[in-house]
Amino acid sequence: MCVREEYRPADGEAAALLDEEDSADHYTRFGVAVTTRLPGVGTLCPFVGENGAIATQSLVNxxxxxxxxxxxxxxxxxxxxxxxxxxxxxxxxxxxxHGVDRDGTFAFSGEECNDWYGHHVGENYTVAGNLLTGESVVEAVAEAYEATANDDERPLAERLVDALAAGHAEGGDRREDLPIQSAALRVVSDEPRDYSPYYDDLRVDASETPVADLKETYELARQGYEDVLDKYDDGEEDDPDAE
Known part of the structure; x- marks a missing residue:
């Protein structure tokens, strides 16, 4: 799944120690989340920058x-x-x-991809999959994301994991003979921050429960980020990135 969202700074994602001149009315964030019944998907499929998000799937290039x-x-x-x-x-x-940029979307599925394969394009997002149990997997991902699109209370990373979980619950990848799986997410924002959220770039490279593990990793990374903000906003220590 590839997503673009416009948001205002006070959207629940802590923006640490920003100077007033760095503030703006709104920012743009891009995200990709992906899972498959192979190891290491995070090294191959998700690509994100400040101007867009792209996923390369099926026969990955x-x-x-x-x-x-x-x-x-x-x-x-x-x-x-x-x-x-x-x-x-x-x-x-x-x-x-498939992917999104600041103004549009694009999705392509070649005719030699393995069934079930296909894609869905929504408002500011795309979903694609192959070797799925059926079209309902892609539909479940899209519906889960749309239910929380631009939610000001929950970070995009969290909502992307939930969208993956919805597709997984619907059947996901049909290759049940491949137990070692992986999942990954990446989110990039043009909002200036002193500390980038640790939970915006996460991977589970080899697991029999990758989506559940990604959810747990996200929750721990978010708690760790909040702990760092509390510690260093109080001036206890020097910049944590200097360690």
């Missing part, structure tokens, strides 16, 4: 993600950037490639 983000940073629109990359890709028929 990491170059599509890396170059796609670079094209967005150069000012290309998401549809132009990703279509150009696919046009030059000999493996196009086996690819899934």
């Amino acid at each position: 990491v170059r599509l993600g890396r170059k796609g983000i670079a094209y967005l940073d150069d000012g290309l629109a998401i549809d132009a950037a990703l279509e150009a990359l696919l046009d030059a890709d000999d493996g196009r028929a086996q690819r899934q490639l």
